[in-house]
Amino acid sequence: MRDRAATRALILGLLSLPFGILSPFAIFSAARSLRRAPSTSALIGLAGGVLGALFLVAGVGYWLFAL
Numbered sequence: 402m403r404d405r406a407a408t409r410a411l412i413l414g415l416l417s418l419p420f421g422i423l424s425p426f427a428i429f430s431a432a433r434s435l436r437r438a439p440s441t442s443a444l445i446g447l448a449g450g451v452l453g454a455l456f457l458v459a460g461v462g463y464w465l466f467a468l
Contacts, residue, residue: 403442404434404437404438404440404442404443406430406433406434406437406443407431407434407438407440407442407443407446408442409430409434409446410427410430410431410434410442410443410446410447410450411442411443411445411446411449412446413426413427413430413431413446413449413450414427414431414445414446414447414448414449414450414453415446415449417449417450417452417453417454418449418452418453418456420453421453421454421456421457421460422457423450423453424449424450424451424453424454424457425450425454426450427446427447427449427450427453428447428450428451428454430446431443431444431446431447431450432447434446435447
């Protein structure tokens with residue numbers, strides 16, 4: 402049976418790439434799912450959440466310093 406939290410982490414991780422504001426939720430959900438039962442979906446969700454957070458920080462930094 403598929404872990405619902407891992408699927409949620411995967412979806413949030415993929416959505417956090419264009420919408421960086423979702424990245425903390427993806428990271429939290431993936432970390433919690435990985436603690437319960439390690440799965441590839443949760444790992445991909447965690448990677449997407451981290452990348453989304455990096456893009457968000459880089460975008461905000463660029464916006465602040467480019468002005």
